[in-house]
Amino acid sequence: MLENFKINLKEIDKIKKISRDEKEFRIKNLNYFNKVGFPDKKIEDWKFSDLKGIIYKNFDKLNIKNINSKFKNVDLINDFDHNYITLVNGELNDINFKFEEKKNLKIKSFYNDNFLDRIQDNPLINLNHALSKNGYLLEVEENYRFKKVLVIYNLFTENLRDNILNSRNKIKIGKNSELHTIDLVINKSKHKFINNVYEDIILDNNAVFKNICIQNEKSEGYFHKFSKNTLASKSKYSSFIFPSGLKFNKFDLEFNLEGEESECNLQAASFLGKNDHQEIKTRINHFAPNCKSYQRVKNVLNSDGKGVYQGKIFVKDIAQKTNAYQLSKAMLLSDDSEFDSKPELEIYADDVKCSHGSTSGSIDEDSIYYLMTRGLNRKESVKLLVNGFLNEVIEMIKSNTMRKFVKSKLERHVHGY
Amino acid sequence: MLEIKNLKASINERDILKGLNITIKPGELHAIMGPNGSGKSTLANVLSGKNGYKISGELKYKGENLIEIPVDERAQKGIFLAFQYPTEIPGVNTNNFLKTSLNKIRKARGEKEVDTLSFLKIIKEKSIELGIDEKILSRQLNVGFSGGEKKKNEILQMKILDPNLTILDETDSGLDIDALKTIANGVNSSRDKKKSFLVITHYQRLLNYINPDFVHVLSDGKIVRSGRMELAEELEKTGYKKIN
Ligand SMILES: Nc1ncnc2c1ncn2[C@@H]1O[C@H](COP(=O)(O)OP(=O)(O)OP(=O)(O)O)[C@@H](O)[C@H]1O
Ligand SMILES: [Mg+2]
Numbered sequence: 001m002l003e004n005f006k007i008n009l010k011e012i013d014k015i016k017k018i019s020r021d022e023k024e025f026r027i028k029n030l031n032y033f034n035k036v037g038f039p040d041k042k043i044e045d046w047k048f049s050d051l052k053g054i055i056y057k058n059f060d061k062l063n064i065k066n067i068n069s070k071f072k073n074v075d076l077i078n079d080f081d082h083n084y085i086t087l088v089n090g091e092l093n094d095i096n097f098k099f100e101e102k103k104n105l106k107i108k109s110f111y112n113d114n115f116l117d118r119i120q121d122n123p124l125i126n127l128n129h130a131l132s133k134n135g136y137l138l139e140v141e142e143n144y145r146f147k148k149v150l151v152i153y154n155l156f157t158e159n160l161r162d163n164i165l166n167s168r169n170k171i172k173i174g175k176n177s178e179l180h181t182i183d184l185v186i187n188k189s190k191h192k193f194i195n196n197v198y199e200d201i202i203l204d205n206n207a208v209f210k211n212i213c214i215q216n217e218k219s220e221g222y223f224h225k226f227s228k229n230t231l232a233s234k235s236k237y238s239s240f241i242f243p244s245g246l247k248f249n250k251f252d253l254e255f256n257l258e259g260e261e262s263e264c265n266l267q268a269a270s271f272l273g274k275n276d277h278q279e280i281k282t283r284i285n286h287f288a289p290n291c292k293s294y295q296r297v298k299n300v301l302n303s304d305g306k307g308v309y310q311g312k313i314f315v316k317d318i319a320q321k322t323n324a325y326q327l328s329k330a331m332l333l334s335d336d337s338e339f340d341s342k343p344e345l346e347i348y349a350d351d352v353k354c355s356h357g358s359t360s361g362s363i364d365e366d367s368i369y370y371l372m373t374r375g376l377n378r379k380e381s382v383k384l385l386v387n388g389f390l391n392e393v394i395e396m397i398k399s400n401t402m403r404k405f406v407k408s409k410l411e412r413h414v415h416g417y
Numbered sequence: 418m419l420e421i422k423n424l425k426a427s428i429n430e431r432d433i434l435k436g437l438n439i440t441i442k443p444g445e446l447h448a449i450m451g452p453n454g455s456g457k458s459t460l461a462n463v464l465s466g467k468n469g470y471k472i473s474g475e476l477k478y479k480g481e482n483l484i485e486i487p488v489d490e491r492a493q494k495g496i497f498l499a500f501q502y503p504t505e506i507p508g509v510n511t512n513n514f515l516k517t518s519l520n521k522i523r524k525a526r527g528e529k530e531v532d533t534l535s536f537l538k539i540i541k542e543k544s545i546e547l548g549i550d551e552k553i554l555s556r557q558l559n560v561g562f563s564g565g566e567k568k569k570n571e572i573l574q575m576k577i578l579d580p581n582l583t584i585l586d587e588t589d590s591g592l593d594i595d596a597l598k599t600i601a602n603g604v605n606s607s608r609d610k611k612k613s614f615l616v617i618t619h620y621q622r623l624l625n626y627i628n629p630d631f632v633h634v635l636s637d638g639k640i641v642r643s644g645r646m647e648l649a650e651e652l653e654k655t656g657y658k659k660i661n
Contacts, residue, residue, distance in 0.1 A: 365468075370504040371514070372488035373465050373497075374574065375521035381489075384517070388508025388557075 002056045006034045007130070011064060015133060025115035030130035036123045045122065045252075048308040048340045049279045054248050055222065059192060063162045064131060074153045074186060080401045082182075084151040089160065090167030090195070091134040097150075104144035110137035111168050122252065124224050128198040132166035135197075142174035142204070149180045149402075156219060161191040170200040171209070173235075178208040182402075185244070187217035199227040203235035205259060210237075212402060215244040216409040222248040233259025233288075240397060241268040242410055245276035245305060254283045257291040257319075268297045269393035269410070271386065272305030272337070279308035286319040286349075295326045298393055300386050301337035309341045313356070317348040324352070330360035331389050333382065387411060418443045418582055418613040419464075422475035425638075426456075426463050433459045435638035436474070439615075441582075446604075446614040448624055450649065451635035452657045457617045458501050460635070461586045464615075465498040466491045478582065493525030497580035499571035501587045501617075506558040511570070514558050515540065515577060522578050543576045546606075548599045564591040572603050583607070584615045589623040601626030621653045 012026045039045070040052035055062075067089055074086055074094075085107065086094035092109045111132050120126060140146070173179050203209055215223075223246055231237055243249055255264045268280055284293045299307040309328045330339040343356040363385055371381035390410065397403040419441040426434040433456045441447050451457055463470055466488035476483040478496065486494070506514075519539075520530040531539070544551050549569050559567050568588050575583055585604070589597055604614065604627050616629065624632070624646065632649045634642040636657065642648060 366504050367506050369467055369488065370500065370506065371518075373492050373500075374514075374518035374578070375489055375492040375525065376517060377487075377489045380517070380521075384509055384514065385506065388506065391508045 002059045002061065005037060005055075005062060007064060007127075011131065019115075021115045022112070025112075025117075026130045028119065029126040032119055033123050033126040033130060036126075039123050045281065045310070048310070048342075049248070049250060049277065051124075051224075051248065051250075054277065055194070058222075058247065059162060061162050062164055062194070064164050066133060067157070067160060067163050067165075074155060076153075077151060077184075077405070079405050080149070082149045082151045083146070084153060085136060085138075086153045086155060087134075087136065087167070088155045089134070089157055089163075090154075090165045090197070092136040099148040100146060101144070104141040106137070106139040106141075108137050110135050110170060122226060124196055125198060125226050127164075128166045128168060128196050128226070130166075131164075132168040132198065134166075135168040135170070137170045137172075139172045140174055140177045140179050140207075143176045144174070145178040146180060149182055151182045151184060153184055153186055155186045156189040156193070156195070156221060158188045158190060160189040160193040160221075162193065164194040164196065166196045166198075168198045168200075170202075172202045173204060173207040173209055175204045176206045177204075180210040181212075183211065183213040185215045185217050185219075187219040187221075189219050189221065192220045192222070194222045195224070197223075197225040199225060201227065201229045201237075203229075203231045203237060203262075205233045205235060207232070207235045208237075209235075211239045212397070212406060213239070213241040213243070214406065214409050215242065215246075215249075218244050218246065221246055224248075224250045224252070226252045227254065229253070229255045229264070231255065231257050231259060231262035231264060231291075234261045235259065236263045236265075238265040239267070240393070240406070241266075241280070242406060243268070243270050243278055243280075245270055245272040245278050247275055247277060249276070249278040250281065251279070252281045254285070255293065256285045256287060257293065258287050260288045261290045262288070263292040263294075265294045266297075267295070267393045267396055269390040270298070270307065271300045271390065271410075272302065272307050274303040274305065276305040276307075278306070279310070281308075281310040283312045283314065284324065286313070286315040286322045286324060286352075288316075289318060289320045289322070291319065292323045293325070296393060296396075297328045298390060299328075299330045299339060300333065300389060301330060301339055302333040304334070304336040304338075306338045306340075308339070309358075310344075311342070311356070312344040312346065313354060315345075315347040315349050315352055315354065319349050320351045322349060322352040322354065324354045326356040328358040328360075329389075331386065332360060332362050333386075418445075418479060419615070420475065420477040424460075424463070424472070424474035424476060426459060426470045426472050428459075428470050433638055434463065437635070437638065437640055439633065439640060441613045441615060443613055444608075444610040445630045446608065446616060446627060448616045448618060448629040448632045448649065449635050450618060450632065450652060455635045456638045457635055458586055461498055461501075461584045461615075461617060464584055465496065489521075492578075492580075493522055495581035497575055497578055497583045499568075499575060499583070499585045499588045501590070503559050503562075503567040503571055505560045505562075507560050509558045511554045511556055511558045512537075512540065515554070515574065518574070519577050539577060540573075543573055546599075547573055547576065547603055548596065549573055565593060565596050568592055569596065569600070572600050576603060576607065579607075581611065582613050582615070584617070586617045587619065588616075589618050589620060597623060598626065621649045624649050
């Protein structure tokens with residue numbers, strides 16, 4: 001059992017070659033984290049996910065030392081041609097953009113270049129700001145469309161044990177450019193660790209970004225990711241997330257629709273089982289007129305799995321003709337499973353179309369009966385229905401290759417049911 | 418093939434079947450008619466093994482007591498129910514489902530599973546025979562199917578799974594005249610000395626095509642009359658009121 005976890009300020013002295021601004025920024029954030037600690041359910045944003053309780057219960061100690069992560073060979077996906085980068089415990093290792101014109105992109109190791117950020121009200125962001133030393137920066141020049149998808153292999157190594165990994169990534173996509181990425185977890189770790197990611201994605205006018213995030217390999221990791229996405233005029237962002245379920249797994253996603261006619265589309269599907277606790281929290285800020293946002297979150301919960309969806313749509317007074325849609329559906333397979341959902345609308349414009357809905361319920365017994373009269377046993381019927389339920393999200397992936405790939409990865413998940 | 422003796426079934430404290438007797442021999446086709454709410458679908462459900470009913474009496478299929486046998490095993494033993502209201506199942510692709518189902522049944526019979534190619538061949542052949550637009554089979558199972566398409570999809574499954582005992586629960590309701598003929602042909606071409614049918618219907622028209630060996634009238638949970646085809650003709654004229 002861990003108690004009253006604090007981080008010594010000396011840890012920041014260990015980070016070499018940093019400017020005074022940066023040092024101050026880190027110290028300021030660390031002080032804040034030390035004051036508040038891991039968030040607990042008294043904080044509104046964390047009311048369904050008592051991280052402090054979870055961490056204190058499951059960890060005896062935490063190690064903030066950066067782990068020496070040498071390059072590991074990764075089994076690359078064979079299903080389709082792709083560019084890739086490899087992140088080993090968050091650190092940028094291998095880069096391969098063989099399908100692209102190099103002059104149109106820039107990729108490098110990165111942690112931060114902006115020390116003016118105000119103090120955030122999420123202690124995990126402060127922790128990240130204070131300690132992150134790893135991550136990548138990817139910039140795509142104007143008027144360049146990636147020829148092939150970029151796969152980001154997120155490898156977690158065997159020697160992780162009680163570590164807190166803090167990494168920070170940034171993607172900037174220039175005017176009229178287009179990038180597709182797949183985030184894939186490859187897990188070699190055997191023990192508990194915390195993975196805390198801060199992500200910044202910036203789309204310039206008319207830029208297109210499509211991302212598929214697949215955590216198909218389960219670990220003992222406790223994951224938190226904060227993602228800040230900024231969309232300029234007429235840019236389009238689409239994200240499919242297929243999280244695996246972990247002892248703790250929280251996606252905190254903020255979309256800022258700053259330019260007119262920008263669009264974001266977020267879809268998620270998960271199968272959560274024993275000991276899983278997963279939260280998807282979104283905040284969609286409609287700051288400009290004529291923007292669209294679409295969210296669909298589907299969860300299947302088995303055993304004592306717990307799922308949370310907190311989705312907020314904010315529409316600024318000038319953001320007329322906003323079209324915002326939000327839907328959460330949960331299927332509960334066990335009496336011990338739990339799903340909490342908190343949809344929220346905060347609207348200051350009068351000419352908007354906003355709708356939200358949330359349903360959760362057990363599996364349909366009539367459907368099971370129908371399938372069983374055709375010779376499938378109960379388990380097979382449930383599996384077919386669960387896959388069907390989650391498939392509705394997968395079917396929205398436009399590319400055939402990607403859809404097939406995701407399907408094969410995800411069906412293995414449900415396989416364990 | 419099927420022996421039902423003094424079958425009683427209740428659900429939610431409501432007695433629905435109140436001592437029902439029918440014996441169906443191999444090769445026979447029996448029709449059941451009866452007013453709305455008399456318990457016809459309940460009988461079909463109970464035969465298929467649906468949960469939730471309190472059951473007493475005797476239910477024997479090929480000499481074996483059925484009551485303890487779960488739904489999927491009954492299907493694997495060759496009992497097939499075509500639903501009055503086929504369930505819509507979102508997200509489940511019809512073809513995938515049909516293939517999974519066929520292979521489960523084949524496996525239970527000790528036959529080799531079919532691969533996708535031969536499966537598609539079977540499907541093509543049967544859909545043409547039944548006048549089914551193959552396109553609907555790449556859609557989600559029964560979702561958005563028209564009433565007639567749903568019924569045809571049930572008969573398609575019957576054809577593919579090739580059961581010993583087929584129960585059709587108002588499969589003819591809601592079908593246009595041509596579809597009715599195709600479905601009757603589908604049933605007729607499946608009939609042989611070994612296979613039996615229990616056909617629930619409200620209309621004589623289907624029976625004209627498929628020539629039942631026996632016609633029964635179910636009323637308030639009991640068989641109140643049994644006879645031959647003439648009984649159906651009589652009912653068409655007089656209705657059920659005079660029967661009781
Ligand atoms: N789950 C249930 N709970 C309570 N009553 C039920 C239930 N299921 C059926 N019933 C009742 O039992 C009776 C018989 O129903 P059933 O569906 O078997 O009739 P049916 O003969 O098939 O009628 P129809 O010709 O309209 O299809 C009806 O009065 C119905 O309301
Ligand atoms: Mg009925």
